[in-house]
Every structure is written in structure tokens, then in C-alpha cells.
Amino acid sequence: MMPYERFDVWRACHELAIVTYRLTQGFPKSELYGLTSQLRRAAFSSAANIAEGSAKRGSRELRRFLDISLGSLSELRYAAVLARDLKIVMEKEWQAFDGSCDRAGKLTMGLYKAVSKRAERPTGG
Numbered sequence: 001m002m003p004y005e006r007f008d009v010w011r012a013c014h015e016l017a018i019v020t021y022r023l024t025q026g027f028p029k030s031e032l033y034g035l036t037s038q039l040r041r042a043a044f045s046s047a048a049n050i051a052e053g054s055a056k057r058g059s060r061e062l063r064r065f066l067d068i069s070l071g072s073l074s075e076l077r078y079a080a081v082l083a084r085d086l087k088i089v090m091e092k093e094w095q096a097f098d099g100s101c102d103r104a105g106k107l108t109m110g111l112y113k114a115v116s117k118r119a120e121r122p123t124g125g
Contacts, residue, residue, distance in 0.1 A: 004051040004053075007111065009050060009104070009108050009111045010050045010054070012103050012108075013043075013047035013050055013107075013108065015100055016046065016104040017040075017043040017044055019043075019097055020040060020042075020043035020080075021040060021043070023039070023080075024039050027088055028088065031088065035083050038079045039076060042072045042075040045068070045072035046069045046072040046073045046076065047069075049072065052065055053065025059116075059118045062115050063112060063116055067112065070108055073101065073105050076101065077101055080097055080101070
């Protein structure tokens with residue numbers, strides 16, 4: 001098992017990436033280099049940054065990668081809202097995506113806060 005696989009947050013972001021890839025399979029060809037690409041890159045980035053951050057040494061480094069993951073999740077949500085409002089994503093698809101995105105965001109923020117507390121603790125010496 002890779003170090004990142006022990007994190008519920010990584011599993012949630014990985015699942016979100018899968019949901020996102022499935023969601024975008026039905027997008028119009030005209031969006032291949034637009035919304036499809038943007039959504040997929042942001043979803044991949046949210047999980048990939050957790051994986052990369054977990055391989056770094058120390059809480060500060062992990063926190064930095066979690067921060068990037070949070071930014072990717074925010075970008076992903078906006079791109080999905082745009083797709084929904086353009087009627088590229090239907091309501092049923094939106095509900096599944098939204099729930100997965102919400103869970104990934106809450107878990108990522110929770111780990112970010114926990115790691116931040118650890119990173120800010122003064123070291124003894």
C-alpha cells in the first residue's frame with residue numbers, strides 16, 4: 001500500500017476523479033479541450049496532490065499540497081457548476097457529482113486543519 005492510500009481523503013478524491021471522468025464521457029466533442037479537459041485535470045490534481053504531499057517530509061509540506069488540492073477542488077466545482085448551468089450536466093448527474101465533491105472537500109479541509117495544527121506547534125529544544 002502506498003502511503004497516500006491510508007488517507008480517507010485521498011480515497012474520496014480518487015472516487016471524485018472517477019465520478020468526474022464518467023461525468024465528462026458524455027460531454028459534447030466541442031468541449032473536449034474546454035470543460036472536459038478542465039474538469040478532468042482539476043479532479044486528477046485533487047487526488048494527485050494528496051498522493052504527492054503524503055510522500056513529503058513533515059507537516060508543512062503536506063499542508064502545502066493539501067492547500068493545492070483544495071484549490072483544485074474549488075476549480076473543479078466551479079467548472080461543474082458552469083457545465084450544469086450550460087445544461088451539459090443533467091440534474092441526476094449533478095447530484096452524484098455534488099455529493100462526491102462535497103465529501104472530498106470536507107475531508108480535505110479537515111485534514112488540512114489537523115495538519116496545520118501539527119505544523120504550527122512549536123518544537124521543543
